Amino acid sequence: MEVLNRHDTSLDEEGRFRLLVDAITDYAIYMLSPEGIVTSWNSGAQRFKGYKPPEILGEHFSRFYLEEDRAAGLPARALATAAEHGRFEGEGWRQRKDGSRFWAHVIIDPIRRPSGELIGYAKITRDLTERRAAEQAIRQSEEQFRRLVQGVSDYAIYMLDPTGNVSSWNFGAERIKGYRPQEIIGTHFSTFYTAEDREAGLPETALGIARAEGRFEREGWRVRKDGTRFWASIVIDAIRDEEGNVLGFAKITRDITEKMETQRALEQAREELFQSQKMEAIGQLTGGIAHDFNNLLMAVLGSLEILKKRMPQDLSLTSLVDNAMQGAQRGAALTQRMLAFSRRQELHVEPIDVSGLVRGMMDMLSRSLGPLTAIETSFPVRLPTILTDPNQLEMAILNLVVNARDAMPSGGRIVLRASEESLPSGKIPLPPGRYVRIAVIDEGEGMDAKTLEQAITPFFTTKGVGKGTGLGLSMVQGLASQSGGRLMMKSSLGEGTTVELWFPVASVEQTTEAAADRPRQEENATPRLRIVAVDDDGLVLMNTTLMLEDLGHTVFEAMAGPEALDILRKEQVDLVICDHAMPRMTGAQLAQAIRSEWPDMPIILATGYAEIPEGAGIVDLPRLGKPFSQAQLAEAISRIAS
Structure with a gap:
């Protein structure tokens, strides 16, 4: 009876076990015979296999395999593996009753008697089709992202581990920084920093900020594998797990050197445009003032010149008139120098004795320097002749001396030196030959290499906003270049500056040609002429008339273009001298009107502007700059009447 009860209890447990297995629907759990014949079948097997x-x-369990797998003997190998090793586990495609496929995870365990005899197999199959599809989607997404990152060439995109070692490397990083993946992975990212930034601890600071704030973003110099530098935009983002622990860093670097240089060039262009507009406005203003100022000087100089001729020869009175004339002439020279700073003047080349020119400038240079600065000169007894514009050369030397004075705010010594140099081929960028070198040497603060490189650049100045135009050295360089020479500068911080002007020595033929080009004044060669003088300024007109009449000419006065045309229609006229800047009708317009009726009428255009007035039909007109002397007036008439 007791044995029977124990047997009933055992049957009950087996029944409950069968109920449990049969109730499982997510797993196919069934038994196989040693030959692979299905001997049991739970509801899970029925649900996703369809039988x-x-x-x-x-039936043999091989019917769940694909036809190609059965042909390859996979079912038999699975059973053999389970029997030999005690377990078979794998994944693969299986087939449902309706012929559809599913991705299965399969486990086969052998069932043995206590004696070791094989009596069958326990087989568990799970449908992982959806999970596999999800995993494939994730892998595909990761692969697409990897290809995307790897394919980016304009950005260096790579990963750092928590200590800052490089753990991945894309193509953009290789292109920008020059390292191949095998050369840089495992190396600390501080390799890309400059030595001074590493010493300052910037790499550690960057990771510290990214770790604390989640992100670090900066711009700065970085170093490529070949040692060259580039300006980089850097972003470092911290990568954290779900608990907030830092797993590493994502780092993106972009080479923006070209962008920075473009931006810098744009800013420089804007500054140069501003300076250019400022200088254009100053030039226009100065031109207008120069016209009026020259008209005033014209009246003063003309009157003084006639007065000197007609007054008694009293030395005390004559000296006073001479002083007044010299003052007016200095005012005219000052006007020309002012205009030279706002535009480029045409060179009037002449043979020049540099020693004589500088000696004649010494009073003006001394007055320009002030009491704190001393100037010394060092010139040989004889220097060869050079060919350039003497007025422009004076202005260039004055400019260089004033610059030297400004470099010594507390005062000091300036040396003005000239010498003859024989230049061999290749020494400096000038043709070999003989040159005159004019040097201006100061004891000032000097310039570093970068400033020295930019010093001759137009609009560059170290004198601060509003204290310099930045055109002085550019104009000096232009004068030297136009004359076949060159401007050169030597300077270093704390050791002063030497500025040198090199001019080629003039040959005998060049000197003869230049002398021949200079106008010759022929005494008493000009016949008596009937001249129309036109000027809207009564003072200038009166002085012009007085000088012309004193020269023996007959003068008809007109204060406007239409009046001059009326005179020409009524009188026999040999020459017209007209101002350019007049209301109603300019000198250019009057010249056009005269040429249309009297094509052969000689015309001299007098102007107080430094530049040649623009206008159709007047480009070939002789020009007489105001203020002019009686001798200059006579010379202009002689040239046009001969």
């Missing part, structure tokens, strides 16, 4: 127990019990 009811009567349809599958007694």
